[in-house]
Amino acid sequence: MQVMKEKAKNLASSAKEHMKIYKAKAEEKAAIAAAKTEGEKVVAHEVRKAKEAEAKRKLHEAKARHRMERANAQHARRMAATGGSNMYVSTHDHHGGHTLGSTIPVVAAKAAPSSMTAKEPTNPMGGYPSGGSKYL
Numbered sequence: 001m002q003v004m005k006e007k008a009k010n011l012a013s014s015a016k017e018h019m020k021i022y023k024a025k026a027e028e029k030a031a032i033a034a035a036k037t038e039g040e041k042v043v044a045h046e047v048r049k050a051k052e053a054e055a056k057r058k059l060h061e062a063k064a065r066h067r068m069e070r071a072n073a074q075h076a077r078r079m080a081a082t083g084g085s086n087m088y089v090s091t092h093d094h095h096g097g098h099t100l101g102s103t104i105p106v107v108a109a110k111a112a113p114s115s116m117t118a119k120e121p122t123n124p125m126g127g128y129p130s131g132g133s134k135y136l
């Protein structure tokens with residue numbers, strides 16, 4: 001549900017951006033038609049480019065805001081499901097989705113037994129037995 005809301009908001013923001021760009025192009029054409037010198041035409045073109053860049057920047061900010069809203073909603077939903085405790089981690093099914101209502105507690109890792117600890121390497125630093133080369 002949150003993904004669909006985010007997509008709808010992104011679509012609306014994108015439509016706003018396209019309208020601002022269209023408006024900037026129309027204003028540029030009007031300014032160029034009214035321009036008397038080449039310098040005024042260059043200024044009109046630069047103003048259009050600046051307005052387009054501003055519209056794209058606002059679209060990027062809106063999309064980032066929509067992602068944050070979705071992340072906050074997901075976080076709130078997960079916190080409500082675990083009773084406000086963050087000691088539970090939700091599990092994923094094999095298809096990449098969440099399985100509803102299943103949580104597993106986070107357990108501290110146990111120390112490895114002494115028989116499984118790292119030992120000194122028997123080969124020299126190069127990784128080949130002493131006196132040999134990898135081609136022998």
